[in-house]
Amino acid sequence: MQTVVHILSGDEAEQQTGLAIARNLLEDETDRIDDVAIVVQAEGIATVRTDGDTVDDVEALLEDGVEVSACSNTLEMMDLEESDLLEGVETVPEGAVEVTRLQDEGYAYLRP
Template identity: 70%
Template structure:
C-alpha cells in the first residue's frame, strides 16, 4: 500500500499529527506499507521550513525514505524559495495536483 499525507494546516498540533502519522505508517510492522509521501501546501509549509521546531523530525522522515513535496505555488505566495525549506524536500508545481496524481497511482489519502 501507498499513502499520501496532505499537510495544509497552519495549526501546529495538526502539523505534528501529520508528521506523526507519516512516521507511524513507516513504522508499521505488518509490512503492508510500501511508500509514504507528504504533500505540503498553504500554511502547512511552515512545518517544513528550515530552522523551525519540526526540522529534526522532517529530516528523520526524509532519511527514512518518506518523500516530502512542497507546493511551488505556496512558496511563491509566501515569498519563500526552496532554500527556505529543510534540505531534501522536493518542490512540485501545485500541491493539489500532486495529491491527485498520487491518488491516481493508487495512494490512499490521509489528512488529519
C-alpha cells in the first residue's frame, strides 16, 4: 500500500499530526505499507521550512525514505524561495495536482 499525507494547515497541532501519521505508517509492523509521501501547500508549507518547529521530524522522515513535496505556487504566493525549505524537500508545480497524481498511482489519501 502507498499513502500520501496532505498538510494544508498552519495549525502546528495539525502539522505534527500529519508527521506523526507518516511516522506511524513507516513503523507499521504488518509490512503492508510500501511508500509514504507528504505533500505540503498553503499554510502547511511551514512544516518544511528551515526555520520551523518540525525540522527534526521532517529530516528524520526524509532519512527514512519519505518523499516530501512542497507546492511551488505556495512558495510564490508567500514570497519564499526553495532555499527556505529543508534539504531533500522537492518542489512540485501545484500541491493539489501532485496529490491527485499520487492518488491516480494508487496512493491512499490522508489529511490530518
